[in-house]
Structure formats: C-alpha cells, structure tokens
Amino acid sequence: MATYPGISSIHEHDVLVIGAGGAGLRAAIEASSTGLKVGLICKSLLGKAHTVMAEGGMAAAMANVDDRDSWKVHFADTMRGGAYLNNSRMAELHAQQAPDRVRELEAWGAVFDRTTDGRILQRNFGGHRYPRLAHVGDRTGLEMIRTLQDHGVHKGLDIYMEMTVFELLQDKPGGRVIGAVGYDRELGRFRVWKAKAVVLATGGVGRCYKVSSNSWEYTGDGQVMAYRAGAEIMDMEFIQFHPTGMVWPPSVRGILVTEGVRGEGGRLLNNEGKRFMFDDIPDLYKNQVAKDEEEGWRYVMGDKNANRPPELLTRDHVARCINREVKAGRGSPHGGVYLDIAWVKEKIPNGAEHIKKKLPGMYHQFITLAGVDITKERMEVGPTTHYCMGGIAVDGDTQMASLPGLFAAGEVAAGLHGANRLGGNSLSDLIVFGKVAGEHASKFAKANSAVEPNTQQIEAAVRMALKPFEQGDKGESPYMVQRDLQDVMQDLVGIVRTEKEMARALDEIAKLRVRAAKAGVPGNREYNPGWHTALDLDNLLTISEMITRSALERKESRGAQFREDYPSKSDECSTFNVAARCSEDGSMGTVRRPLTPIRPELQEVIKEQQKA
Amino acid sequence: MPTMNFRVWRGDSKAGQFQDYTIEVDPGMVVLDAVHEIQALKQPDLACRWNCKAGKCGSCSAEVNGKPRLMCMTRLADLPKDEIVFIEPMRAFPTIRDLVSDVSWNYEVKKKIKPFKPRKPDAPDGTWRMQQADVERVQEFRKCIECFLCQDVCHVLREHHKHDEFIGPRFLVYVAALEMHPLDTGNRLKDLKDDHGLGYCNITKCCTAVCPENITITDNAIIPLKERVVDEFYDPLTRLFRMFKPRKQEA
Numbered sequence: 001m002a003t004y005p006g007i008s009s010i011h012e013h014d015v016l017v018i019g020a021g022g023a024g025l026r027a028a029i030e031a032s033s034t035g036l037k038v039g040l041i042c043k044s045l046l047g048k049a050h051t052v053m054a055e056g057g058m059a060a061a062m063a064n065v066d067d068r069d070s071w072k073v074h075f076a077d078t079m080r081g082g083a084y085l086n087n088s089r090m091a092e093l094h095a096q097q098a099p100d101r102v103r104e105l106e107a108w109g110a111v112f113d114r115t116t117d118g119r120i121l122q123r124n125f126g127g128h129r130y131p132r133l134a135h136v137g138d139r140t141g142l143e144m145i146r147t148l149q150d151h152g153v154h155k156g157l158d159i160y161m162e163m164t165v166f167e168l169l170q171d172k173p174g175g176r177v178i179g180a181v182g183y184d185r186e187l188g189r190f191r192v193w194k195a196k197a198v199v200l201a202t203g204g205v206g207r208c209y210k211v212s213s214n215s216w217e218y219t220g221d222g223q224v225m226a227y228r229a230g231a232e233i234m235d236m237e238f239i240q241f242h243p244t245g246m247v248w249p250p251s252v253r254g255i256l257v258t259e260g261v262r263g264e265g266g267r268l269l270n271n272e273g274k275r276f277m278f279d280d281i282p283d284l285y286k287n288q289v290a291k292d293e294e295e296g297w298r299y300v301m302g303d304k305n306a307n308r309p310p311e312l313l314t315r316d317h318v319a320r321c322i323n324r325e326v327k328a329g330r331g332s333p334h335g336g337v338y339l340d341i342a343w344v345k346e347k348i349p350n351g352a353e354h355i356k357k358k359l360p361g362m363y364h365q366f367i368t369l370a371g372v373d374i375t376k377e378r379m380e381v382g383p384t385t386h387y388c389m390g391g392i393a394v395d396g397d398t399q400m401a402s403l404p405g406l407f408a409a410g411e412v413a414a415g416l417h418g419a420n421r422l423g424g425n426s427l428s429d430l431i432v433f434g435k436v437a438g439e440h441a442s443k444f445a446k447a448n449s450a451v452e453p454n455t456q457q458i459e460a461a462v463r464m465a466l467k468p469f470e471q472g473d474k475g476e477s478p479y480m481v482q483r484d485l486q487d488v489m490q491d492l493v494g495i496v497r498t499e500k501e502m503a504r505a506l507d508e509i510a511k512l513r514v515r516a517a518k519a520g521v522p523g524n525r526e527y528n529p530g531w532h533t534a535l536d537l538d539n540l541l542t543i544s545e546m547i548t549r550s551a552l553e554r555k556e557s558r559g560a561q562f563r564e565d566y567p568s569k570s571d572e573c574s575t576f577n578v579a580a581r582c583s584e585d586g587s588m589g590t591v592r593r594p595l596t597p598i599r600p601e602l603q604e605v606i607k608e609q610q611k612a
Numbered sequence: 613m614p615t616m617n618f619r620v621w622r623g624d625s626k627a628g629q630f631q632d633y634t635i636e637v638d639p640g641m642v643v644l645d646a647v648h649e650i651q652a653l654k655q656p657d658l659a660c661r662w663n664c665k666a667g668k669c670g671s672c673s674a675e676v677n678g679k680p681r682l683m684c685m686t687r688l689a690d691l692p693k694d695e696i697v698f699i700e701p702m703r704a705f706p707t708i709r710d711l712v713s714d715v716s717w718n719y720e721v722k723k724k725i726k727p728f729k730p731r732k733p734d735a736p737d738g739t740w741r742m743q744q745a746d747v748e749r750v751q752e753f754r755k756c757i758e759c760f761l762c763q764d765v766c767h768v769l770r771e772h773h774k775h776d777e778f779i780g781p782r783f784l785v786y787v788a789a790l791e792m793h794p795l796d797t798g799n800r801l802k803d804l805k806d807d808h809g810l811g812y813c814n815i816t817k818c819c820t821a822v823c824p825e826n827i828t829i830t831d832n833a834i835i836p837l838k839e840r841v842v843d844e845f846y847d848p849l850t851r852l853f854r855m856f857k858p859r860k861q862e863a
Contacts, residue, residue, distance in 0.1 A: 044661075046719065047758055048669040103739055109728035109793065111747050111754055118741030136751065142668065143754060153719075154727050161716070186708055215663040249640020255666045364826075365666065368685050370640070479652035523657030526624070527709040530656030 004455055006462045007181075008189040013039035013158065014445040015438070016195035018165050018180060019222065021049030022141075022427060023410025024201030025148035026101075026434025027441065031199075032155045034442040039193055040152075041160045041182065043202070043217045047149045050203050050215060051430065054141025055258035055361060056125055057133025058427035060098035064115055065122045066130040066304060071095040073129050075602070076609035078425060080284060081127040081314050082389070082418020083559040083569075085235065085577060088598040089396030090416040094425070094432050101431035102134050110147040112136055124263045124300065127314040127422040129288070131302070138258045138361040144427055162186060166535060167225060167461035168198065168406070169453040174230035177406040178451045181461045185532070188525020190462050194453060196445035197405050199437045200226060200392065204411040205239075205543045207536070209385035209494070210486040213245055213256040219536040220543035222412040226392045227542065231401045232579040234414040234593065235390030236543070237550035238560040240421055241495050243318035245384025247336035252369045254384040257339065257362060259423045261379075262311040264358050265300040266341040267293075268322065269378070270330035276337075277310035280321055285313060297347060316420045316560045319383040323495050326382065336382030341374055351375070383495060387426065389417040389560060390550070393579060393593070399437035405444055409437035414577075419559020468521045468534035475520015478534035485512050485540055493548050498565045505548050513541055545588055550578040553590045613637070616688060618646055620658065621700035624709050630698070631655075637688055643699060644672050644683035647711070659710035667824060670759030674711050675700045680761040680822045702764040715760050721779050725787055726803065730795040742794045753789035753833060755825040758782065762819035762829060768812045778809030781819035781829050788833035791840070801844045804837055813838070 003010070014036035017028045020043075028040040042049065061074040074095035079086050106112065106120065112134050113121040122131045136143040153159070165182035169192070179194040202222030206214025227233050244257040262268075270276050281289050289310050290296035296309025311318065322337050332338055341359070345351030352375035356363050359374070366372040366379060391414040392401050399407045410430045417425060468475065492505035516537040521530035556570040557563050576592040583589045598606070613636040622631045635649045644662055651658050662672040665684045672683040677691065677698050691697055705713040734741045762781035768774050779787075787800050787808065804810040817830045827833070843850060 044663055044669075044671060045715070048663050048671050050664075052669045052757070053664050053666065106740065107730055107738075109730075109790075109796075111742075111750050111793065113751075114742055114744040114747060116744075118743055119739065121744075136754070139668070139755065142757065146754065146756075146758075150722070150727065153723050159719075161719075186714075215665065215669075217663060250638050251641045251645045252666075361668070368667070369642070369687070473656070477652070477656065479656065483652070521656055527659040527712055528657045529651060529659060533656075 002452065004192060004458045006190055007192050007458065009191045011039055011158070011191065011193045012450070013037050013193065013195045015197050015199065015441045016180060016193050017041070017199045017201060019043070019049070019201035019203060019410070019412070020046055020159070021051040021201060021203055021410065022144050022148060022430030023434035023437070024199070025145065025152050026431050027199045027201055027409055027438035028157050029148065029152050029155055030435045030438025031442045032157055036442055036445055039158045039160065039195070041163050041165055041193070043162070043164055045161050046159055047145055049145060050218060051141045051145040051427070053213065053256060054144070054427050055138040055256065056260040056263065057123055057135030057140045057424050058098070058102060058144065058431070059125065059128060059132045059422065059424035060102040060134055060428055061095060061132060062099045062102065062120060062122065062134070064119045065302070069130040069132060072605045073609060074098070074132065076606050077127055077129055078416070078422060079418070079606055081420055081422040083420060084418065084574065085559065085595065086418030087396045087415030087596065088602050089596070090433070092602060093396070093436070094416055094429060097432045098428040101428065101435065105144065105147050105431070108147050108151040110143050112143070123260065124308065124312060125423045126259055126262070126312045126318065128424065133424040135260070138260050138359050141427060144431070163191065164532065164535070165221065165225070166465060167457070168229045169457060170229055171451045174403070176404040176451070177229060179453055181458055183465065185527055188528065188531070190465070192453065192458060194450055196448055196450050197407065197441040199407040199409060199441050200412050201408070201410045201434065201437070202412050204388040206385045206388070208486065208489045208540050208544045208547065210490040211245065211254040212385040213242060213254055214385065219539045221539050222408065223391055224539040224542045226401060226403070226406060226408065227580065227582055229403055229406070230582065231403050231406065232393045232581045232593070233391065233546055234393040234577045234579040235418070235550070236388070236546040236580060237554050237578060238389035238419050239385060239547060240315055240387040240389060240560050241319040241383040242386035243315055243322050243383055244339055244381040246370065247332070247380045247382040248334035249370060255365070255369070256384065256386065257379060257381050258359070261339060261341050261359060261362060264341065265297065265344045265347070266311065266339050267309070267343065268311050269338040269340055270325045271332060272330060276325055276330070277313070277318070277321060281310060282313070282317055289313070314420055315423060319495060320562055322383055332380045334380055336380040338378040339381045340378045342376055342378065345375070387411065387421055389419065389421050390414045398440040399433055400440060400444070405448065407437040407441045409433040419561065465535060468519050468531055471518060471520025473520060473522035476515045476518045478519040478521065478530060478537055481512055481515050481519060481537055482533060482540065485509070485544060488512070489544050489547070493544070493551060495562060497551055497561065497563050499552060502548050502552050506545065509541055509545050509548065516541060546580040549588060549590050550580055553578045553592070616646070617696045618650065619696050619698050620647070620650065620711070622658070622710050623707065625706050628707065639689070641688045642684055643676055643681070643686045643688065643697070646688065646697070647683060647699065659708070659712045661712045668757060670757030673702055673759045673761050673764065675702060675764070680764045682759055682761070682824050685824055702760065704764040704766070704770040717775055718758070718760055718763065718782065721783050722786065724807070725783060725790070726798050726800050728790055728793065728796055729798045731797050740795055746794050749832070750789050750793050752827055753785045755827055756782065756785055757825060759824060761822045761824065765818045765822045767816070767818070774809060774812060778812045781813070781834065783808070784810065784813070784837060785827060785829055785833045788837055791837065801841050805841050805845060810837060810841060
C-alpha cells in the first residue's frame with residue numbers, strides 16, 4: 001500500500017461517513033446493509049453527538065393521536081414554516097418517509113411514550129398542525145442516538161472515535177471526492193481515509209455565536225470542507241434562534257429549554273405578567289391560533305376543535321417577539337422573559353407530578369443549574385442560537401452535492417427546512433435523509449472504483465494543520481480569537497440585522513482572520529484542546545463570513561432572517577436561494593440560485609392545506 | 613470578583629501530578645466552566661472531554677473532590693467554600709491525558725451483549741402495541757447517558773480490576789433494559805451468570821449514589837437480574853420441574 005509523509009495510518013472503505021450523530025449513524029447502517037465496507041468517524045465518543053441534545057421529539061405524520069394527519073399536511077406545514085424557500089422534493093420525501101423511519105427505530109429497540117391504545121404517542125409542537133412528534137419525555141434525541149448506536153455496533157462498521165477530519169481528498173481540484181485527511185485526538189497522529197463515496201453528516205455551526213445551545217463540536221467542519229472542495233453552500237443566512245434558552249446564571253446562558261414545555265401548556269409572560277404572544281399573530285397563521293387562553297388550553301388537552309396557543313407558533317416568530325419584549329423593557333431581570341409551566345397546576349390535579357413526568361429533564365436541569373423548581377416557579381428564558389437551516393446544496397432525490405462522490409445529510413445539508421425549521425423536523429430529517437444518503441452513497445461506491453489520492457494535497461493539508469505549533473505560546477490565544485468572533489456574530493449578525501452592522505461584521509471577521517493566522521499553542525499533539533481550537537478557527541471564520549454575506553444578499557425579512565432595513569418579505573427574494581461559493585482566487589462569492597419549481601401536484605397539496 | 617483555587621491533575625498514562633490554578637468565578641459557575649477558564653487564560657493545552665454542557669451527553673465525567681461527577685452539572689456554589697477544589701480524571705480507567713480517561717473498554721463490552729431481538733409485530737401494518745405502564749421500567753434504564761461514573765465508582769472495577777470478568781453497573785443496566793423490554797425475545801441469563809460476572813456485584817449501591825440521571829441501578833436493574841438468574845439456575849423447584857419438562861430453547 002502507498003504511504004504518505006507524515007501520515008501514520010491509512011484506512012480504506014467503500015463508504016466513509018464523517019459525523020456520527022443521527023444522520024451519520026443512519027447513513028452508515030444503510031450503507032453497511034448493502035454489504036459494503038463502511039467507516040464512521042466521530043469527532044467525539046460514539047453516542048455523544050449533538051443529536052443527544054434534541055429533546056422534544058421527531059415529527060412524523062403517523063396519525064396515532066389525530067387521524068386527520070397525513071404526509072400532505074406535514075409537507076404543507078414544513079413548506080409554510082420554511083416560508084416556501086424549501087427544496088419541495090426533500091420536504092415531500094421527508095413527510096412521506098418519516099413514519100416508516102420512526103417505526104423502524106421501534107423495531108430496533110427504541111421505547112417511545114405510548115398512547116392509551118398502545119401505539120407511539122405524539123405531541124404538539126410549533127408549526128405542526130396536529131400532534132405529530134413521537135417522543136420519549138424530553139430526551140428523544142438520546143433515545144434516537146442510543147438506538148442507532150446499539151443497532152449500528154452489530155453491523156460491522158469500523159468506528160473511529162475522537163477523530164477530526166479537516167480536508168476532503170479529490171481526484172482533481174473541484175472534482176470527485178475520494179477520501180479525507182484528519183487526526184486522532186488521543187495522540188494527534190494524522191490519518192488518511194480512502195473511500196469510493198463520502199457522506200458528510202457533521203452537523204451545524206452554532207459555535208459562531210456567543211449564546212448558543214451547541215457544543216464545541218459545532219464548528220461547521222463539513223460545510224467548510226465541502227466549500228473549499230468546490231461545493232455550493234446554500235441558505236446560510238437562515239440561522240435559527242431557538243426562542244427559549246436559559247438566561248441565568250451566566251454560565252448556563254444558551255442551554256436549551258425544550259419547546260415541549262410550551263407543547264405541554266407553558267405560557268410566555270413579560271414582566272407585567274402579560275401573555276404577550278397573543279398580541280402578534282402572523283397572517284399565514286391567523287385562522288389557526290387560539291383566540292384566548294381558554295381555547296389554547298383546550299388545544300393542549302387534545303381538543304381537536306381548538307386552535308393552538310400562540311406560544312406554539314414557529315420559532316422565528318416566537319424568538320422575535322421575545323426579543324421585542326426585552327428591548328421594550330418588559331423583560332425579566334436577566335434579559336429574558338418568563339416561561340411558566342407551573343400554572344398548569346390550576347388546571348389539572350397532581351400538576352406538579354404531571355410536570356415532572358412530562359418534562360423530567362427540564363425539571364432536573366433547572367433545579368440543578370439554576371436552583372429553580374419549575375413546578376413552582378417561572379423560568380427565565382431568551383433566544384439562543386440553535387440550528388442552521390443552510391448547508392451544502394444537495395440533490396433532493398439522492399443527497400449528492402455538486403461534487404461527485406460527496407453526499408450530505410442532516411444539519412450539514414440545506415434544503416428541507418427553507419428559511420425556518422419546524423421543531424421536530426430535525427430528528428426526522430436525520431433518519432430520513434441519513435438513510436437516503438447511505439443508500440445513494442452505496443450505489444455510487446458500487447459503480448465507481450477507488451482512486452489513489454494525490455500526495456501533494458495530503459502534504460499541504462498536514463502542513464496547515466501543524467501551523468499553530470510554529471507560533472507556540474507566543475502566538476495569539478485561539479480561545480480569545482474564538483470568543484471575539486462569537487461577540488462579533490452575536491452583536492452584529494444576530495436576530496435583528498442591518499446592512500451597516502453586517503458590513504462592520506465583515507471588517508471584523510477580516511481582522512480576526514489575521515489574528516487567527518497567528519494563533520499558537522504550547523504543548524504537543526496529544527489530546528491538546530488548544531490545538532483543536534486553533535484548527536477550528538478557520539472553519540468558524542469561513543462560516544461567519546458565509547452567514548454574513550448571504551444575509552447581506554437577501555434584502556428582505558423572511559423566516560429566520562429579520563432585517564431591520566428591509567422589514568418585510570419581498571416578492572423578488574421569494575424566487576431564489578442564496579449560495580456561497582469559493583472563487584478561484586480563494587475569495588468568497590454569493591450567487592442567487594433560482595428555486596426549483598414546485599411540481600403542480602404538490603402545489604395543489606399546499607393550496608388544499610391553506611384552505612383547510 | 614471572588615476567586616477560587618483549583619488543584620487539577622495533569623499527566624498521562626505514565627505519570628502526572630496536581631497543579632494549582634486560581635481563577636475568578638461568576639455566580640452559577642460549574643466545574644466545567646472553571647476548567648474552560650483555566651484553558652482559556654492559563655493552560656491552553658489542559659485536556660478535558662466535554663460536549664453538551666447540559667448533563668445530556670455524559671462526556672465530562674471526572675472526579676471532583678474525590679467524587680465521580682459530571683463537571684457540567686456540579687456547581688461551584690455547592691462545593692465547600694474557601695477550600696481547594698480537586699479535579700482529576702476517572703480513576704477506574706487508564707488516563708489518556710489530564711482529565712481525559714480512556715473509556716474504550718466500555719464500547720468493547722457493549723458489543724459482547726446480545727442485541728435486541730423483537731417479537732413478531734402485533735399488528736398487520738408491522739407495528740407493536742405496548743402500554744405506557746409496561747415501558748416505564750425500561751424507560752428508566754434508557755435514561756442512561758453513558759457517562760460511566762457508575763463504572764468508575766464500582767469497586768469491582770476500580771479496586772479489583774475485574775474488567776475481563778465483570779461488565780459493570782452500566783452494562784447490567786443495559787442488559788436489564790433489554791431483558792425487561794416488552795418486545796425483546798432474547799435470553800441473556802446464562803451470559804449474565806457465566807460471562808458478565810453478575811455475581812461480583814455485592815449490592816453496595818455506590819453506582820446508584822453517583823448516577824447523574826438518578827437511575828435506581830441496584831434496586832431496579834441489578835437485583836431483579838440476580839433474581840432471574842437465581843430462578844433460572846439455582847432454584848431447586850425449577851430444577852425439579854425441568855426433570856419432567858424439556859428445557860426451553862434459547863430464543
């Protein structure tokens with residue numbers, strides 16, 4: 001076998017899956033079921049990926065709780081939630097296949113909460129017309145990842161834990177993807193993976209922001225590797241700020257408070273005790289929102305004739321309303337608003353027990369970290385960076401990117417969610433498109449033979465990766481550069497955006513790039529977090545620039561993007577997605593990609609549902 | 613701003629020592645925040661493993677003042693004031709570096725446990741029916757975040773190093789979740805007795821005491837498994853019956 005300078009191990013696979021959350025695991029399971037040799041790379045330990053953080057549930061129109069539900073309603077809800085910028089083919093496949101994927105998890109050992117007739121229970125969530133989220137209390141993501149992990153370890157996968165990939169290998173610049181280069185955390189040794197097809201399932205980008213529900217891993221690795229390789233990265237202006245993150249104490253700011261709290265009847269209040277969400281109902285949802293508290297409560301209790309409480313509107317809208325209350329001086333002491341679930345005790349006997357049973361994780365989280373008993377007291381909550389709707393542009397049927405041999409699934413891919421993701425559509429996204437990506441990557445791997453990587457590309461990647469050690473402890477602290485970048489993005493490219501502030505953000509990002517190039521770390525390559533932070537910087541900076549440039553290009557407010565200088569939707573902007581791509585000189589450009597037309601029969605579905 | 617003193621283990625598989633750091637602390641800070649402050653301001657290469665910082669992933673397991681804890685869920689305010697806070701890696705496993713332990717053994721153990729094997733679907737559409745009351749027992753076990761703190765505290769592993777003969781509380785809980793799963797048809801009782809070392813557990817309940825998910829490991833998982841093994845292999849009445857009835861084939 002060929003050797004490469006500086007590389008300590010070379011691995012060969014038919015399909016290489018990078019990222020081991022829900023999408024990566026599902027893709028790997030699918031690929032291995034076709035008899036191929038599959039490698040699965042985890043940035044952390046197996047089973048620790050960000051999927052474990054998902055709380056509320058996975059959306060699938062199984063109609064177990066309300067038999068009026070169907071894939072058509074789910075499809076229409078997803079398109080409406082995404083302000084019609086979604087890839088309609090993906091939204092269609094997702095709505096059609098999610099129920100089977102959820103039932104498959106049950107066949108693999110998942111233990112969902114049950115209906116009284118013994119089927120999988122489904123709960124209400126923002127933007128979903130009917131109770132649709134299969135769930136396990138408020139730890140659904142853990143159930144998903146553990147089920148896939150425990151099923152996957154018996155499938156003969158080669159699992160590489162605590163390894164980070166930093167470069168995709170190609171047969172020629174801009175060409176087919178044939179492998180990857182990375183390092184193992186334990187000893188800092190460089191490795192090469194050769195593969196006939198590569199699936200990226202590396203998740204999101206939340207570490208660009210200061211207040212975030214995302215872990216250190218969420219640094220946009222997949223998006224940036226694909227970008228550098230020549231793929232287009234689409235819809236990056238759409239960053240979802242989850243309306244309810246913890247705001248106090250300071251060290252837990254940003255930790256997620258599940259939408260399930262509102263699904264179970266939680267109400268949002270300002271410091272005057274007013275339930276402010278009733279004041280501002282968007283036109284698209286006018287006839288589907290409860291007219292008063294009483295009707296909202298009936299909805300929570302499962303009354304099919306009642307409309308949802310306004311707390312269960314889409315996340316972009318709820319986050320903006322909270323932001324508005326805080327800016328108007330009606331917020332809570334620590335800059336959030338109040339989320340009150342304790343009030344359900346007035347409505348149901350044994351209310352405190354009910355809350356603990358439905359929301360055990362939230363009870364535990366608030367008692368432990370904030371000293372707040374949610375069965376008695378209100379929580380303080382505010383928006384937190386949660387999810388990136390944008391990502392690698394892929395084909396709706398196969399999940400293949402514009403580069404042959406490169407597939408993407410889950411948060412790293414764009415298309416399903418359009419301008420705003422509905423809660424619960426992420427977990428179902430992972431299993432639906434994880435499977436699709438695994439299946440088509442396998443087909444590609446069977447139809448194409450392996451290609452020998454180019455030694456120069458590998459050498460150059462390794463050289464770049466070692467740069468932080470040249471500066472040693474005399475260089476810039478990578479932690480400080482990261483913190484300063486997070487401040488810039490939080491302050492200038494946050495929930496409310498303007499051209500002026502974003503132009504400033506671009507200047508700041510350019511300055512931070514200069515500092516990042518001088519980042520240095522002491523110590524050696526063995527499990528050195530300073531080094532890893534330094535290596536992540538380029539990804540974070542590139543993602544931040546993508547978000548900012550895409551947001552500048554979209555001169556309107558739609559979905560998750562709110563521009564103070566362009567506060568309404570524009571018809572012109574409803575016709576395209578913004579895509580970022582790498583120019584030949586290495587600079588970043590944005591292009592407008594016309595939306596793929598929605599097929600007539602799907603347009604019919606949308607119209608029918610709008611009338612309903 | 614008030615300060616606090618920390619004594620943090622630094623070293624690798626071969627050698628190491630404690631090193632002192634003093635940092636400023638905010639209200640509400642947890643031990644993991646303190647480690648991050650030390651990384652950012654004093655010791656950039658201090659190794660620690662973490663992900664969610666919300667008690668959901670089970671990555672930041674360590675020993676704080678000698679007790680196995682998740683660093684992200686241990687508030688500084690709950691530790692004794694004006695005393696040095698000791699932070700070191702889980703000691704039941706080899707140290708990779710600083711606060712990071714080599715937990716790979718756990719992943720190998722799991723592979724050896726017979727996987728889930730459901731009964732035939734209950735309904736023609738390929739789905740099953742289960743009552744909430746029947747799944748709750750298993751749901752308690754499935755709360756496990758695989759932090760391995762129970763493995764760390766268990767004296768069979770920590771003091772007696774029976775890693776080759778005993779799967780530890782985490783995987784007894786895992787087996788219990790499979791054995792008590794309403795749909796599962798597998799039988800792991802012989803494995804529990806012969807290969808998983810169930811008999812080594814002498815019910816000191818240390819694992820239950822450290823579980824951050826409050827799983828009643830000993831009472832709800834291990835003791836019922838011990839009872840099942842006893843019923844299957846050591847009960848004289850059962851043995852007598854078996855003399856007249858052919859033994860049930862393993863599913």
